[in-house]
Amino acid sequence: MQQEFLDIAFDADAEEASPAFQLLPTGVYKAEILKAVAGPTKNSKGYAVTLTWSIVEGEYEHRVVFQQVLLQHESAEAEKFGRYKFEDVCDAIGVKGKVEDLTALYHRPCMIGIKIREDKTGQYSPRNEVGRVMPIPPHNGPTREMVKEAQKVPSAFRAVHADMNDEIPNW
Numbered sequence: 001m002q003q004e005f006l007d008i009a010f011d012a013d014a015e016e017a018s019p020a021f022q023l024l025p026t027g028v029y030k031a032e033i034l035k036a037v038a039g040p041t042k043n044s045k046g047y048a049v050t051l052t053w054s055i056v057e058g059e060y061e062h063r064v065v066f067q068q069v070l071l072q073h074e075s076a077e078a079e080k081f082g083r084y085k086f087e088d089v090c091d092a093i094g095v096k097g098k099v100e101d102l103t104a105l106y107h108r109p110c111m112i113g114i115k116i117r118e119d120k121t122g123q124y125s126p127r128n129e130v131g132r133v134m135p136i137p138p139h140n141g142p143t144r145e146m147v148k149e150a151q152k153v154p155s156a157f158r159a160v161h162a163d164m165n166d167e168i169p170n171w
Contacts, residue, residue, distance in 0.1 A: 024063060024114050024128050029055045030136065031112045033093070034064065036102035038071070046073030049086065049102065053130060056109055065114060067130035085133070092133045110135055 035052040051067045069089070070082025090099060093108035113131035 023116055023126060024055070024060055024065065026115050028111050028113050028134075029060065030057050030109055031055050031065075032107050032109045033089075033105045034107075036105050038102060041068075041070070041073075045075070046070050046079070046082075048082070051089070051105070051130075053112055065112075065128045065130055088133045092135045094135075111137075 031053045033051050034054045036049055038047065038049045040046070041048050048068050048070045051069065053065050053067060055061055055063045055065075069086045070078055071086060073079040073082065089105070089110075090096075092110035093105060095104055095108070099105070111134045113134070115129050115131045116126050117129040118126050
């Protein structure tokens with residue numbers, strides 16, 4: 001049964017608030033879309049898809065970032081730019097053909113570039129923004145750097161010039 005009162009009082013003065021929100025550092029992250037919804041923009045000048053991205057590995061795993069992509073707009077230039085971005089998303093996650101059901105975008109990993117957008121007026125706090133969306137680079141075996149690292153001899157295995165001591169200890 002739901003009720004409009006608590007069985008145990010919550011003392012707001014004695015509790016700690018949640019820690020301050022920390023922005024994701026600028027960089028490229030492996031991510032996937034958790035949610036996608038479409039609808040009119042706030043100013044009603046266009047129609048957009050809002051994507052909820054989740055980082056899928058590394059230090060920031062499970063952090064989310066949002067991206068709004070215009071599909072229609074009264075500004076032809078804004079619409080063109082938005083449609084380029086949506087095509088980049090589809091290409092990066094391997095979606096082909098006509099897209100109507102946005103759930104087709106879900107849980108398909110790709111790489112997203114995250115940047116920090118500063119409000120030039122100072123009215124709003126800085127926020128994360130999704131820049132470029134790219135496919136995960138193909139892995140065609142070890143890279144040159146990986147091979148060089150694997151060929152290095154660890155210092156514990158380097159030969160040293162020292163007198164041999166063949167004595168067996170008496171324990």
